[in-house]
Amino acid sequence: MEVDKPNENPCNISFEQLSGFLGKDVSSKLLIVSTSLDELKDQVACTNCSVITPKAFEELHHVDQPILVWLSSDALVQSLYKKFLQLQSKQAFYCLTLAANKAPIHMPKVACRFFGMLKATIGGSKSKVKLHQLIAEPPAILAAMGSRTKRAMMFACKVAGAKAYCLFDSGASHCFIDSSYASHLGITLRAMSEVEIKMGDGRIGTSCSQAKVVVRIGDFSTRVTSYVTKLSDSMDVVLGEDWM
Numbered sequence: 001m002e003v004d005k006p007n008e009n010p011c012n013i014s015f016e017q018l019s020g021f022l023g024k025d026v027s028s029k030l031l032i033v034s035t036s037l038d039e040l041k042d043q044v045a046c047t048n049c050s051v052i053t054p055k056a057f058e059e060l061h062h063v064d065q066p067i068l069v070w071l072s073s074d075a076l077v078q079s080l081y082k083k084f085l086q087l088q089s090k091q092a093f094y095c096l097t098l099a100a101n102k103a104p105i106h107m108p109k110v111a112c113r114f115f116g117m118l119k120a121t122i123g124g125s126k127s128k129v130k131l132h133q134l135i136a137e138p139p140a141i142l143a144a145m146g147s148r149t150k151r152a153m154m155f156a157c158k159v160a161g162a163k164a165y166c167l168f169d170s171g172a173s174h175c176f177i178d179s180s181y182a183s184h185l186g187i188t189l190r191a192m193s194e195v196e197i198k199m200g201d202g203r204i205g206t207s208c209s210q211a212k213v214v215v216r217i218g219d220f221s222t223r224v225t226s227y228v229t230k231l232s233d234s235m236d237v238v239l240g241e242d243w244m
């Protein structure tokens with residue numbers, strides 16, 4: 001693995017400025033991965049943070065702290081994130097990347113949460129870097145909608161106040177809402193990386209967004225997060241196993 005030159009690290013960023021984005025409860029417990037160890041150790045001396053090199057991070061077998069990759073090399077950030085996914089950690093993964101770049105890394109099915117822009121001096125020149133959190137989307141969503149091996153029941157209901165037909169399907173791994181129905185109601189959608197959806201009849205669909213909706217059946221109501229995709233003409237919403 002290549003290691004960044006020391007002067008390519010945005011190591012002069014104020015740790016207090018970083019805390020303003022992440023919050024002190026998070027920023028005081030970070031495991032920071034960087035090649036500028038001496039400068040960063042001085043900044044985080046009064047916290048519970050640890051600072052290690054990229055090579056040391058590659059040799060870890062588990063992590064129990066939120067990760068912050070404090071490097072300007074996008075290729076190295078991507079390599080470290082792949083290692084992080086291999087560890088199957090439930091901790092958060094944050095990274096600092098050059099502001100001019102459109103995304104921290106270019107990997108399929110990885111979503112980015114943008115926190116803000118920070119000032120830095122990189123290679124002797126004033127610049128800006130972005131603070132992101134990287135979030136891996138599930139590689140595929142198994143939605144056995146209408147599965148013959150599971151119990152499924154259809155009900156009339158209301159979604160966002162409008163009439164709808166809802167399928168309770170214990171064979172579906174998640175909740176879903178029909179894309180045409182969501183568009184007709186003007187439901188707000190949250191964009192995400194594209195995921196595959198395996199239907200109960202074997203067809204493969206896709207989803208590039210999610211929607212939070214209120215489903216009301218009689219006097220009972222519940223808020224669900226649903227993947228937006230094309231459903232069959234007989235249903236508008238599917239409530240799957242993650243809701244049950």
